[in-house]
Amino acid sequence: MRALLFKAVGKPLEVATLPDPEPNEGEVVVRVSRCGVCGTDLHATSGHGMTLPPDSTMGHEFGGEVVAIGKNVDRFKLGDHLAAMPVVGCGHCEGCKTGIDMLCQNGWAQYGGGLAEYARVSARGAVKLPKTVSLADSALVEPLAVGCRAVRVANPDKDSKVVIIGPGPIGLSVLFWLRQRGVENIVLLASTGRRKGLASKMGGDKFLLEGDGVADEIRSVLGGSPDIVFEAAGVPGVFARAIDLIRPQGTIIALGFCMQPDPIVPAMGLMKDCTIRWSIVYSREDYAACADALNNHGDLARAMVTETVGFAEAPAAFENLRAGKDGGGKLLIDPWG
Template structure:
């Protein structure tokens, strides 16, 4: 089978022939139908301390069809259309019991969505309802990342003024959940107006561009400074900018995941008496909530999806995404010519 493999920083991904993996206990093999390209894949292949080892198969935002199940598997059957957490934990440790498999000491990555087939953990798989496409299924992972961060914000509910820095997939997904979970008004902040339509579709009330008058703009758009600033930009300086913009006593939630050392001015955060918190990944419950929310008709996140490309086009597109900000989410269809 064909799979896109990381072969070293500075080199494009390589489409290699790999043996089709055999599903063991708690595993199923899926034929991948869609896999979204994620900014974190760019981060993890950029020559930083966070790089994955050479030889790693990438792609963790996927959905597909079960074609083979491992011994004893009962959660899914051949032919099921599924999405799944792209990782497996032991299922028994404190992290697994708290539904944060990412922190399991026995964590196993199940990335491989940029390939024709990949293995899933059937305990962490969710069948796609009939109304949802594989493309919808591939949106669940990025939506779940934003959901976990947003649902743990203090004061969620009526009249929580929210500003979101960065109008890419993570920022737009945060707007979607902030809106769904009762927060608002919501202002999205970006460097250009390119994603203004996306922001509105995902639930933002206002779209602002960065500039010296941002506090004034926010005051006007939100009726006061934001109670919460969600940092979804991932760029150097974005956390400090969020600290500057949030109201005294407010919360800065970082979802962006900058991979370089990044300076903040602690005394400003201290003087403003703010809470700075981070959030990563998701649990099974987050995935389930995403699927159920989409299935209930809240399909605004479809606005995130841009082009669909074949696997053969991935290496070049992937490198092109390294420069400049990302447009809509590009989907890979490994079976398209």
């Protein structure tokens, strides 16, 4: 099969030929339909912080059609469509009992490798897609699940005042789920205006740019300080801004995967008596909820996709995304395109 490999920092991804995967016990193999590129993929290939080893196959936002089934798998049959969870825990420890496999205390198994024509998937860690959901949308389940869990943890009501810092795909997935809850008083705060049109398509018409005086502007638009701030930028300085914006005893939900030190003045958070709540990925229930959401609101979720390319165009598109030269939304790669 063909796959996209990370070779080294500063070098483009490379198309290589690898052996077709075979399913182990409890696994299936899928013919990958689409794989999304995540900000984590960019971080892990940038040379800043944790860096992938050479010849790694990336891709953890993917789905496809089942083409091979391992022993003791009864949840799937050939031809089923699924979205694959990239991390699967033991299912028995205290961490797994939270429903979040990444908290597994016995060492979770990683099922990435979606930037390839075929990929192995844990049958226990996959969600069957309704037949009415296009396989082309299967890669949206994973990023939507991150936003689903974050909004569930924040538990806003319809009248909540909300700020989303960083309107990239994760910030947009938060916007998607806030809209599902009927929350309307939402401001998206961005460093540039390149995602303004994209946010508008998904119902985020209150779009402001970072700068002097923007805190007062946010309070004016919302009718007061925000009750909830979602940090989805993952860059230094965002937490200080979130603490500055939040109302007393408000809640900050941390989503951005920042891999650099981000100094804050703890006394500023203390003076606000605010809560900073981290949200690591999602639960299995969140993942399943996203498959259903795509069935009911696929057009709205699909609006975050700004580019779909095949393997030939993928290395350049990947670097354009890193440089901010793309459309600003979700980049999907079609191994068969």
